[in-house]
Amino acid sequence: xxxxxxxxxxxxxxxxxxxxxxxxxxxxxxxxxxxxxxxxxxxxxxxxxxxxxxxxxxxxxxxxxxxxxxxxxxxxxxxxxxxxxxxxxxxxxxxxxxxxxxxxxxxxxxxxxxxxxxxxxxxxxxxxxxxxxxxxxxxxxxxxxxxxxxxxxxxxxxxxxxxxxxxxxxxxxxxxxxxxxxxxxxxxxxxxxxxxxxxxxxxxxxxxxxxxxxxxxxxxxxxxxxxxxxxxxxxxxxxxxxxxxxxxxxxxxxxxxxxxxxxxxxxxxxxxxxxxxxxxxxxxxxxxxxxxxxxxxxxxxxxxxxxxxxxxxxxxxxxxxxxxxxxxxxxxxxxxxxxxxxxxxxxxxxxxxxxxxxxxxxxxxxxxxxxxxxxxxxxxxxxxxxxxxxxxxxxxxxxxxxxxxxxxxxxxxxxxxxxxxxxxxxxxxxxxxx
Amino acid sequence: xxxxxxxxxxxxxxxxxxxxxxxxxxxxxxxxxxxxxxxxxxxxxxxxxxxxxxxxxxxxxxxxxxxxxxxxxxxxxxxxxxxxxxxxxxxxxxxxxxxxxxxxxxxxxxxxxxxxxxxxxxxxxxxxxxxxxxxxxxxxxxxxxxxxxxxxxxxxxxxxxxxxxxxxxxxxxxxxxxxxxxxxxxxxxxxxxxxxxxxxxxxxxxxxxxxxxxxxxxxxxxxxxxxxxxxxxxxxxxxxxxxxxxxxxxxxxxxxxxxxxxxxxxxxxxxxxxxxxxxxxxxxxxxxxxxxxxxxxxxxxxxxxxxx
Numbered sequence: 001x002x003x004x005x006x007x008x009x010x011x012x013x014x015x016x017x018x019x020x021x022x023x024x025x026x027x028x029x030x031x032x033x034x035x036x037x038x039x040x041x042x043x044x045x046x047x048x049x050x051x052x053x054x055x056x057x058x059x060x061x062x063x064x065x066x067x068x069x070x071x072x073x074x075x076x077x078x079x080x081x082x083x084x085x086x087x088x089x090x091x092x093x094x095x096x097x098x099x100x101x102x103x104x105x106x107x108x109x110x111x112x113x114x115x116x117x118x119x120x121x122x123x124x125x126x127x128x129x130x131x132x133x134x135x136x137x138x139x140x141x142x143x144x145x146x147x148x149x150x151x152x153x154x155x156x157x158x159x160x161x162x163x164x165x166x167x168x169x170x171x172x173x174x175x176x177x178x179x180x181x182x183x184x185x186x187x188x189x190x191x192x193x194x195x196x197x198x199x200x201x202x203x204x205x206x207x208x209x210x211x212x213x214x215x216x217x218x219x220x221x222x223x224x225x226x227x228x229x230x231x232x233x234x235x236x237x238x239x240x241x242x243x244x245x246x247x248x249x250x251x252x253x254x255x256x257x258x259x260x261x262x263x264x265x266x267x268x269x270x271x272x273x274x275x276x277x278x279x280x281x282x283x284x285x286x287x288x289x290x291x292x293x294x295x296x297x298x299x300x301x302x303x304x305x306x307x308x309x310x311x312x313x314x315x316x317x318x319x320x321x322x323x324x325x326x327x328x329x330x331x332x333x334x335x336x337x338x339x340x341x342x343x344x345x346x347x348x349x350x351x352x353x354x355x356x357x358x359x360x361x362x363x364x365x366x367x368x369x370x371x372x373x374x375x376x377x378x379x380x381x382x383x384x385x386x387x388x389x390x391x392x393x394x395x396x397x398x399x400x401x402x403x404x405x406x407x408x409x410x411x412x413x414x415x416x417x418x419x420x421x422x423x424x425x426x427x428x429x430x431x432x433x434x
Numbered sequence: 435x436x437x438x439x440x441x442x443x444x445x446x447x448x449x450x451x452x453x454x455x456x457x458x459x460x461x462x463x464x465x466x467x468x469x470x471x472x473x474x475x476x477x478x479x480x481x482x483x484x485x486x487x488x489x490x491x492x493x494x495x496x497x498x499x500x501x502x503x504x505x506x507x508x509x510x511x512x513x514x515x516x517x518x519x520x521x522x523x524x525x526x527x528x529x530x531x532x533x534x535x536x537x538x539x540x541x542x543x544x545x546x547x548x549x550x551x552x553x554x555x556x557x558x559x560x561x562x563x564x565x566x567x568x569x570x571x572x573x574x575x576x577x578x579x580x581x582x583x584x585x586x587x588x589x590x591x592x593x594x595x596x597x598x599x600x601x602x603x604x605x606x607x608x609x610x611x612x613x614x615x616x617x618x619x620x621x622x623x624x625x626x627x628x629x630x631x632x633x634x635x636x637x638x639x640x641x642x643x644x645x646x647x648x649x650x651x652x653x654x655x656x657x658x659x660x661x662x663x664x665x666x667x668x669x670x671x672x673x674x675x676x677x678x679x680x681x682x683x684x685x686x687x688x689x690x691x692x693x694x695x696x697x698x699x700x701x702x703x704x705x706x707x708x709x710x711x712x713x714x715x716x717x718x719x720x721x722x723x724x725x726x727x728x729x730x731x732x733x734x735x736x737x738x739x740x741x742x
Contacts, residue, residue, distance in 0.1 A: 198632025202447075204547035204569025204604060275555070276548030320526055322546035324567070 003030045004423065007042050011050030011384060015057060016357035017373035026055060028380040031423035035376060050384050053417060056356045057372045058090025058121075058381035060363040062151065062180065062258055063234060063308035064333065066092070066123070068114060070099025075313040075401045077111070078118035080333075082434075083311070083400035085426045087333040088416035090381035091122040091364070091371045096133070097156040103128035103139040108147040120426045120434050122381070124367060126151040129168045129179055135160045138168050145175040150367040153180035155234060158216055160186065165220060169229035178230035178256070178366060181220055183241075184283065188212035193324050195285040199268040203276070205323060210238040210291075213284055217241050221248040224255055232366060233257035235310050237284040239294035246303045256366050258308040259295050261336045262406075265343040267292050270406060278319045278326035279406040282312065296349050299358060306363040307355070309336045313402020331402040335393055337385065339407065341414030345387075352387070380423040389415040399432060438736045442554040442561040445570035446611040447636070454616060458580050460732035461725070465580075467504060468724050468731075478507035481738050484537035485511030486528070487564070488544040493699060493723065494564050494573070498541050501730035507738070511541070525552060533557045538738055542566075560737040562730075568602045573733065574698055575608030577726040579616060581718050582653050584725070585694055590617035595647045595689070596638070597681060598657025598706055601628040601668070605698045606657055610636040623647035625679060627668040644679050651689040655696040656681050659706045672705055682708040686716065694718050 008026040025040035066080035096102030115123035127144035133154045159165040189212040196207025224231040271280045298304040312329025344350045364372025390413045395403035419427035435452045502509035539560040542550045547567030554561040565571040600606045614637025623644045641647040669675045695716045703709045
């Protein structure tokens with residue numbers, strides 16, 4: 001039986017792993033990238049015309065919530081991985097704050113089994129840092145790592161005890177698996193619903209001050225400096241956070257960090273402009289324009305390593321509430337590229353090259369997977385992007401069960417057209433094929 | 435301006451001076467009804483009003499109820515609408531049930547900022563915010579302005595000092611927006627832990643020294659100290675609060691000789707305000723109460739189009 005061949009012709013290839021940024025053809029044979037070069041022509045290959053499009057490695061998202069097990073009414077692995085495919089993501093790290101919490105080998109295996117059965121992109125489970133995410137005893141990191149956990153995180157909650165965090169970082173050095181953090185001092189964040197500042201004052205909503213985030217970042221940087229491990233700071237949202245991380249990086253602390261598309265493009269002003277739209281409620285909260293500008297600069301300069309969506313699907317009812325009662329978070333997988341391309345690349349705040357690097361090679365390196373590259377012999381995880389196509393965000397068309405986005409009706413330029421996972425076309429012309 | 439061009443009264447932030455003047459003028463004529471021996475007019479006969487109070491209230495609830503009664507509107511309500519909340523009913527379901535019962539106007543008080551805005555977006559009925567979280571309490575702001583205007587003739591150019599827990603006060607926010615829209619100079623004073631960031635944007639100046647804040651004021655508005663806040667350590671003790679920010683005769687004497695003293699109630703006598711001045715000649719605290727009824731009558735009338 002002959003091997004399935006796909007020839008992606010005439011696209012502009014951006015592969016940050018090889019520093020490639022030029023027009024080229026790409027040949028996929030079976031599940032591998034077989035060749036990359038000019039004017040390839042292969043007998044019997046299915047041809048995808050990528051003229052005018054940008055061809056990149058499939059995106060890698062280090063921070064999504066697939067909600068399975070336990071919250072399948074919000075999302076499950078089938079719907080969440082389809083949302084990923086529609087957004088150009090071929091690999092996702094799913095957070096363990098499910099029910100039950102993924103804090104042991106069985107849980108990790110469950111997610112991997114479900115992903116193999118129902119998923120359309122690669123799923124890398126994150127295991128909890130502490131048992132039950134209770135912040136008291138470290139979870140069985142070794143067994144989870146052996147079962148396939150590529151990250152540890154108590155995401156959704158901070159690890160409140162410095163001693164436990166120190167132990168976790170120390171212990172994690174045996175496995176080389178990063179610990180991703182949710183930096184929030186609960187005594188400062190309290191029951192905050194928005195950023196603490198002018199918007200919390202004007203809207204009469206409880207606020208979370210920026211130092212609820214920065215104090216915990218400073219603490220974890222100090223711990224990591226002492227004990228080692230790989231500290232990956234989740235969803236950084238303030239200018240001061242950047243300063244702290246930049247200083248630690250300059251000192252050689254083994255830290256990486258991520259930023260979400262929404263913190264790069266939206267500010268707390270949207271809470272007011274939208275008239276208490278609960279789709280502006282998330283943790284960390286949307287911050288100020290000064291914070292947003294600092295995040296963009298840090299992403300450009302490499303202080304921030306990656307973009308991660310923190311895709312947080314919720315049901316209609318979980319969001320359709322009084323502002324202070326609504327659940328935190330918004331969906332991100334299906335809008336991330338378009339939003340960032342439209343709001344950051346087109347105005348010239350960041351290059352397309354750098355954006356692609358932050359969505360592919362950089363995150364793949366952090367969790368040590370083979371993705372994020374288009375080199376010959378690599379798995380054929382590929383995204384084909386139409387950077388000229390304008391479209392309007394319509395949550396009714398999302399593959400995600402979550403419709404919770406503040407971007408409803410936004411017109412964005414830049415669309416994910418075609419996606420291959422392991423040599424298989426999962427998205428074609430913007431439509432799922434599976 | 436003779437009509438309000440809005441469906442709801444959610445706050446004073448976006449209310450123009452013309453709109454405020456119209457409401458105050460209308461309230462002034464309503465006040466005359468309250469002072470009659472027979473206090474009922476048929477203006478809103480056959481109209482229905484529903485009140486949903488998700489937070490306890492004595493004075494505001496009674497004030498709205500009387501406003502309905504004096505205008506002959508039918509009014510029903512729940513004093514502690516937490517009852518359906520306790521049973522786990524969502525606000526949406528409550529709202530949908532309310533809507534099909536057909537009230538033309540809904541009055542809502544709620545502990546969460548923005549809840550009346552949610553209601554207003556989802557029902558055709560007019561909505562009056564009777565206090566949402568620590569966001570706004572527009573009818574209180576309006577009645578405060580009415581009370582001052584009755585005594586001073588105008589609000590323009592007055593120095594209004596607001597003293598107390600600005601941070602957690604919806605009354606403070608509505609007062610600041612309202613008085614500043616009407617051309618008053620608003621100065622606020624409180625312990626630094628009770629001044630929210632960016633409050634200047636609502637149109638006031640922050641003066642940490644309470645005596646400087648009160649000096650030469652035309653109006654001194656004392657806010658209720660929410661004593662349960664002491665447990666959250668915003669201030670160390672009631673005794674220290676009283677010593678540093680309590681308004682007594684000596685501090686009131688720093689204001690203009692004809693300065694007016696207000697308090698939205700209920701008062702903690704001997705804490706934020708002393709009995710001597712609360713019951714003294716400069717106090718207009720008991721004028722505020724019937725004016726509250728008048729302002730609420732005015733809003734019912736203007737929103738329900740009583741002229742039709």
